[in-house]
Amino acid sequence: MKITIVGVGLLGGSFALAVREKYPKARFVGVDASPVHGKLALAKGLVDEMKPLDEAIAVSDLVVLATPVNIILELLPQVLDQLPKGATVTDLGSTKELICQLVDNHPKRSQFVAIHPMAGTENSGPGAAFRELLPGKNLIICDREKSDSDSLKLVEALFSDIGMKLFYMSPQEHDLHLAYVSHLSHISAFALGLTVLEKEKDEQAIFDMASTGFSSTVRLAKSSPQMWAPIFDQNRTNVSQALADYIEFLQQFKAVIDDQNLQDSFEFMAKANQIRRVLEGIDRK
Amino acid sequence: MKITIVGVGLLGGSFALAVREKYPKARFVGVDASPVHGKLALAKGLVDEMKPLDEAIAVSDLVVLATPVNIILELLPQVLDQLPKGATVTDLGSTKELICQLVDNHPKRSQFVAIHPMAGTENSGPGAAFRELLPGKNLIICDREKSDSDSLKLVEALFSDIGMKLFYMSPQEHDLHLAYVSHLSHISAFALGLTVLEKEKDEQAIFDMASTGFSSTVRLAKSSPQMWAPIFDQNRTNVSQALADYIEFLQQFKAVIDDQNLQDSFEFMAKANQIRRVLEGIDRK
Structure with a gap:
């Protein structure tokens, strides 16, 4: 063969x-x-x-x-x-x-x-x-x-x-799911990398203060633009909606923090904690 | 002692x-x-x-x-x-x-x-x-x-x-840097977890389609609300600004994708790729 x-x-x-x-x-x-x-x-x-x-x-x-x-x-x-x-x-x-x-x-x-x-x-x-x-x-x-x-x-x-x-x-189902479980996490990492690089002109400060948590969250920001630019473009309707949903959650969380609403802040995170079940499933794979 | x-x-x-x-x-x-x-x-x-x-x-x-x-x-x-x-x-x-x-x-x-x-x-x-x-x-x-x-x-x-x-x-410097290199990455992970859980009511779909990249990016969403709600509250001025900066980058990227501007999409990611140098420094620690 x-x-x-x-x-x-x-x-x-x-x-x-x-x-x-x-x-x-x-x-x-x-x-x-x-x-x-x-x-x-x-x-x-x-x-x-x-x-x-x-x-x-x-x-x-x-x-x-x-x-x-x-x-x-x-x-x-x-x-x-x-x-x-x-x-x-x-x-x-x-x-x-x-x-x-x-x-x-x-x-x-x-x-x-x-x-x-x-x-x-x-x-x-x-x-x-x-x-x-x-x-x-x-x-x-x-x-x-x-x-x-x-x-x-x-x-x-x-x-x-x-x-x-x-x-x-179906290809439609595939592209919709992928926007959420893969494409969005890449964009969140790219944007996180940019935000930190923009703020911390002195990279030494990031070296000294970032921990392994930052490193894990931003890891996908190293991914290849040649590969990802056309993926986001071909799946732009779903990716754009996923990004809109994500930005909406971030804005909600920002409002909760600005308002010093500790109860809602707590509940926001407790809900997000449920991802633990999903991750255990993935890590068992 | x-x-x-x-x-x-x-x-x-x-x-x-x-x-x-x-x-x-x-x-x-x-x-x-x-x-x-x-x-x-x-x-x-x-x-x-x-x-x-x-x-x-x-x-x-x-x-x-x-x-x-x-x-x-x-x-x-x-x-x-x-x-x-x-x-x-x-x-x-x-x-x-x-x-x-x-x-x-x-x-x-x-x-x-x-x-x-x-x-x-x-x-x-x-x-x-x-x-x-x-x-x-x-x-x-x-x-x-x-x-x-x-x-x-x-x-x-x-x-x-x-x-x-x-x-x-100084405590002021500490809190400012931490908002970017630690607190923001926690919020980005919490919000990512929520976005995916909200969309994918059927958790089996996340199991089946998510890869290790998703798992790494969302890992911090498992963090303790008891610990993090008061951190975000005590550092809310810096955290709120870091979140505003992050949301701004996400909105820019969304606009670039919506406009099918592949050149800018490419450049956005190529710039974010520079985080590679920083991560190599952290991983060597």
Whole structure:
């Protein structure tokens, strides 16, 4: 089996490493706009060879699009156009609605499987890839009924064989949930980082006074703008609503503090404490 | 040497454990409003005996106030009134301005040392205490010139002997910096927790779709309301300004997303990425 990874970074590279362990005879072709990333991916053993996209598509059983979501929108129709009969293309993008919509009427739509692995770190590039990123995490599959059964089976088998748990939903549901449980937390971290950097011109003061709590809350502010700008753009209706909800809670809390209303302040936090149950569930995963 | 810990929770208990290792002959007296916490603190070996506050003060070389900051405001004048000559009282509160102001003209002001260890977790109570919490972290000492040299020396020696690095500043500076590097990140996490809980009535969806990034960003939303409501209240001028700055950045980012301005969205995040340098400094600590 030949698998092409388009975008040999954190996600594509980690997928290749995990599959290689289960299927040592599978061959991996890398495609990347950056020659440096290509060299690093080969040196790290993520892929066996680098090829131009056209050549890679022609020889692949499976093409995995693991680029930023704006590039997925560019490449997916082209890959489908060129995809050999019996081959499959899948994408790992963090948005699903626009991507699915774009190829909804493509004559080869059934060879495409739209997925999103719920995993990542704040780091990017081939150097950030590691075999343990995906195993134990969840995989969302969207519009499963629009994929033919062989393509769906191949993708389901590979991802569940590397230890992922499969979930199914519509692209609309996916994008709405993701705005709240992922996209919003990234924006809250980016804005927190900016607020502190703006105030504390003297970074030494942050070093000296910040504790591990700050470090954990702001960690996602290290995430890649190349990856996130197009995600927020493609999911802007949901993200904008999530941000509006978040700002509303912050304004309520600010009013409670300004009014010295300790009872409401207490209740606000006691309610937020209920997230403990949810986190215990996530940490058990 | 006899040390009284008032509030045998995460911070007071962790201090006792660290000091016990360096000074095995020091004796620890615990004071706590909760009989259950008293039993747990004894069972865990945080303190050697539990006593009522009056009795504990009478026999102590050092009294450490490790309660929520509203209780520190209540207890500090009383402890100073009763404190034997030659003894010292210190407080570990996360706010410093009101606490210092309150006893500024107390006849025994010089026996008080105002400090704040830059360490904590989202957990609380005696069970959460652990010996490694404070070593390697920073300690802020405020208004050092108002403490007599013996009291100051004792506190500096104990905290630097357990591996903390000492910093000095005014209570005003302390509270301003803390609003940004600590209090704001707690509020951002509480509000994020509430926003997601409010939207996702079905907690299973959060379990299934949230990743470790969400978990890290929202972690502080598990923090204790008893502890944090009075901190936000005592530092409300700074916290309110920090929140206003944060909300302003969020609104700017929302406008950028609504306008589909990918260039500005990219630049917003690239600027926030500079927090990476700061985090590397914190993580090296």
